[in-house]
Amino acid sequence: MNTEILRVNNLSKSFSNGEQVSQILKGISFTVYDGEFISISGPSGCGKSTLLNIMGLLDTPQSGEYYIDGLLVSDMDSNQRAKVRGNRIGFVFQSFNLIDEMTVLENVALPLKYRGDSLSSRHARALGCLEKVGLADKADLHPNQISGGQQQRVSIARALAGDSGIMLVDEPTGNLDSKNGDAIMALIKDLNQQGTTIVLVTHDPRYADMATRNIQLRDGTVVAQNDELVPSTPANVEQVAQSC
Numbered sequence: 001m002n003t004e005i006l007r008v009n010n011l012s013k014s015f016s017n018g019e020q021v022s023q024i025l026k027g028i029s030f031t032v033y034d035g036e037f038i039s040i041s042g043p044s045g046c047g048k049s050t051l052l053n054i055m056g057l058l059d060t061p062q063s064g065e066y067y068i069d070g071l072l073v074s075d076m077d078s079n080q081r082a083k084v085r086g087n088r089i090g091f092v093f094q095s096f097n098l099i100d101e102m103t104v105l106e107n108v109a110l111p112l113k114y115r116g117d118s119l120s121s122r123h124a125r126a127l128g129c130l131e132k133v134g135l136a137d138k139a140d141l142h143p144n145q146i147s148g149g150q151q152q153r154v155s156i157a158r159a160l161a162g163d164s165g166i167m168l169v170d171e172p173t174g175n176l177d178s179k180n181g182d183a184i185m186a187l188i189k190d191l192n193q194q195g196t197t198i199v200l201v202t203h204d205p206r207y208a209d210m211a212t213r214n215i216q217l218r219d220g221t222v223v224a225q226n227d228e229l230v231p232s233t234p235a236n237v238e239q240v241a242q243s244c
């Protein structure tokens with residue numbers, strides 16, 4: 001039986017601009033199982049990135065629960081959340097979020113800094129991750145010396161460095177041309193086939209269809225889930241039924 005890795009239960013989130021409160025997520029529920037490749041799609045502004053930021057422990061929900069490995073993380077304080085994030089989440093941003101003052105190798109090794117490993121073992125691990133994305137030869141360059149597609153590969157290597165087994169990916173092709181976008185998606189698919197659990201936010205239907213399951217959001221709610229490959233446990237069937 002597949003192991004539950006991530007579970008969001010009745011998550012809600014609103015933002016206030018001082019005068020007006022906008023309800024962005026309205027009771028989102030679904031479960032992600034070990035080894036799955038989930039895509040989250042929907043129109044611009046429907047709350048995809050807001051949801052992924054909560055799942056990446058970069059933001060907190062107003063109400064509802066979020067579990068990682070069965071552990072309730074939505075109620076944790078910021079120090080506890082940072083610890084879980086460091087051990088369990090790799091995050092890939094649309095705009096890469098690399099630090100130009102550091103080399104490619106140092107960027108990839110950065111998430112390992114707070115784990116207490118020696119510098120040489122951090123760099124050895126980072127080099128291994130750069131090999132996985134085909135960029136070991138760029139280790140000593142700086143991000144502004146390589147192409148956009150290469151920068152996104154570096155940010156994927158950084159997400160792999162922590163060996164978290166979970167990668168949350170927010171519009172990874174948004175700043176790339178279609179050739180580089182397709183290559184990044186092929187890499188993400190490959191990493192999933194090697195065992196990494198992936199949650200991908202995308203508005204591109206071609207990329208959404210590369211996942212084993214697609215969750216469609218509209219106006220902050222789940223309007224459809226393609227659950228063909230979801231293990232049909234009674235609890236899961238109930239969740240899918242509730243969210244449609």
Ligand SMILES: Nc1ncnc2c1ncn2[C@@H]1O[C@H](COP(=O)(O)OP(=O)(O)OP(=O)(O)O)[C@@H](O)[C@H]1O
Nearest residue numbers: 015016024042043044045046047048049050051203
């Ligand atoms: N920090 C914030 N403060 C106020 N409003 C926000 C904040 N973050 C997001 N929003 C608003 O929440 C809504 C959902 O934003 P979000 O980025 O989650 O949508 P999205 O589906 O990812 O959109 P896109 O596909 O265009 O990236 C938008 O209306 C956005 O303006």
